[in-house]
Amino acid sequence: MNINRSYPPLRFRTQVLLLVGTLVAATLLVQGTYLHHRQGQIITEQIGLRAMNVAQTVAQIPAIVEAFDTPEPAAIIQPLAEQIRIETGARYVVVGNSAGIRYSHPLPERLGLPMVGGDNERALLGGEAYISEAEGSLGEAIRGKAPIFNAAGDIVGLVSVGFMLEKVDYDIDNYLALGWILVGLMVLLGLAGAAWLAQHLKRVILGLEPHEIARLVMEKDAILQSIHEGIVAINREGRITLLNQAARRFLDLPPDGDALGLPVQELVPNSRLREVLSSGERQFDQEMWIGEHPVVVNRVPIIHEGRVEGAVATFRSRQEIRDLSLALNAVNRDMDALRVQAHEFSNKLYTISGLLQLDKPQQALALINQETAREQAQLATVLEQVADPLVGGILLGKLADAAEKGVQLDIVEHSALHTPLSPSGQEVLLSVLGNLLNNAVDAALQGTDSVPRVRLFFTDLGAQLLFEVEDNGPGVDPGLLAQIFQDGFTTKQGKHRGIGLALVRRLCLEHDGDVSLEDGDLGGACFIVTLAKNRVARQEEKAG
CATH class of the missing domain: 3.30.565.10 (Histidine kinase-like ATPase, C-terminal domain)
Known part of the structure; x- marks a missing residue:
């Protein structure tokens, strides 16, 4: 059995909070991820440069270069290389000959063994100093390579200085931890700002939901365009924000003419709406002329939170009021005439009654004929x-x-x-x-x-x-x-x-x-x- 369920739409405040909060959080997280990646790359490059510089420095130490001409190069090179490793904080400083045989290593038992990683060709064959990432006998590391030249300029060996990638990643995470903490704080601040914005917008729109505002706007427009009274509304700057069809007829404007945004003085110089803006006082049943039309005008200010935000003028044809006044005058005239006649005839009736009671019918008849x-x-x-x-x-x-x-x-x-x-x-x-x-x-x-x-x-x-x-x-x-x-x-x-x-x-x-x-x-x-x-x-x- 299929059941159609309709869920109520999210409230405006919740929508704003979700949309703005998600946007702020996503922006900060994407930016933080990019910065984290970029700073990680920079730190990795700096560590690689550091390893290469140490390798180049070791390759130029005279004692190490001269040790290659001795019967036991490792006896001279191993102590020097270990001292340099400790002072620079590198994981290893390995010196090898042109065949890749180690003369120094953090682990003495690995002396005399071939260097591991397969990334020595550029130094031994091309005489190039460079940075590489390779997995050696101690694990994956960032390594700086530099060739060793003898006095004749021949390549007799190379230096490999390594920093372990695991240690590098750990240092990067520690270095960037504060940045992620700040990103988290900014996300929380963004969510708080989204909540405040949602509350502020809700207050600005008078606590209404968007669909309620849309319905009210359509209803208001239908009402304003259907009534026969002319309506003109202006903002605080005195510019027209509303002009219904009845007002356009009074002003002889085309039904679809663009009059919104114009100063009210240009269309209705004697509107006196600016007086209402400055004083904030209402004006009712004021007479004026709009073009060739005599009208009766009501003017009221638009006040929001104690501040005058605009003014509205409604005007209706005085001819309609005149017609109504004539009808009322006719009624009043008939009433006055009836009241006068009732008063006069009552006096006459009392007089006739008195004459009859005095047994003077001729005089009563004469009075009746006289009045008639x-x-x-x-x-x-x-x-x-x-x-x-x-x-x-x-x-x-x-x-x-x-x-x-x-x-x-x-x-x-x-x-x-x-x-x-x-x-x-x-x-x-x-x-x-x-x-x-x-x-x-x-x-x-x-x-x-x-x-x-x-x-x-x-x-x-x-x-x-x-x-x-x-x-x-x-x-x-x-x-x-x-x-x-x-x-x-x-x-x-x-x-x-x-x-x-x-x-x-x-x-x-x-x-x-x-x-x-x-x-x-x-x-x-x-x-x-x-x-x-x-x-x-x-x-x-x-x-x-």
Whole structure:
């Protein structure tokens, strides 16, 4: 029966320890083996040279050379050779004649016997001094050979000085023992370094395994490329390290363009990511423009072990937020209108109930007819003057809101807006009228008149739509005229201010119009807005 077993992969720390430790140990062992071999060769060569030098020196001693002419050369040569052997530490110093017969030997009983090894020809026949390795009567040895010349220059014998290979190997091992000890210590040190490196790398990668990192990278890339918010990340040097597809669309970059590594100022000069790098503080819901796109930006630092390593900016289209804001405004407007109507009708109902309890039904009926006529008149006025239902809806909501706040909001009698609006034109008018009327009601409440008033006039005669919104508030300081339409500028207290007038001006310019400020007839400010009719009208209206 076959059983398939799957073994868990080695942990990253174990892999690093094994790989680095094995590499360090193998490198040191190979290097130690080579050095051991090379140093052994050098020591062997030095011992061979030493043996040859001793042989050459012995071959030139006059007493030894002259002894070859005596009847008993061994009697003279043996004592001299033994003395030299002891002083030099050689295993033997053998002197032989031209026939290879020994005249000296460490063992006296071997005097007169032929020299063993078969390596004498080069000295006896060629007169050459050399080094050889051969096995003699005492064993295998490194031998130095030198010929002996008489006064006439003839070769009369040779000298053989030997050091036993066994002793040489023993000396080499003793000499290199310290080197192998150091190699062993270096191997242990390398293994310790591998263990530290494995631990350090594990900490750097946040304790994750390689397959976990690979999965997280793939998941992160899929998530970042799929979301519709633009993302830009930079490193400590301010260079781009991440740019998803949504950000490329905002920046009008090709999907496969190489923007990584570029300074962030080149692509987004007003990104303010360098401020986050220097301060390490988060910035949320900041408004800015990227090219022609108004966006809302969040900026956060990337902090690792208390140090800012980079920063990330996420931005989304303000148009989406605007759409959501319009939807919320519509809901709030309906709620405000219902609340006002509920409040007003409750008062009227209490009044009618009281009249009925006082048995005055005629007066109760007159009050009902009066209120019905007023509401119908207001609704009829808006329906008659405004053809678009959304614009009419916001005007009714603003009328109810102003009445609840105690502000008299009047729509000029000859106002008219009969142009059919496109969906984008409806959004523009809702945003423009909503912001201007809100500001006018707030300004009227700050005025000194007993009755706060706001007046609205609009017309679509000609090629443009014209809107005038004026109030009887304190007006605008002439010194602030150049700043009131700047993004973020406000004279009101609280957060998230300074957006309305800047947005109104932006929308006007985008639709071939403009916004200006004049002194109103009511004593306060008068904002005049123009919009190109062909930019906000429906297609059939444009065609007509």
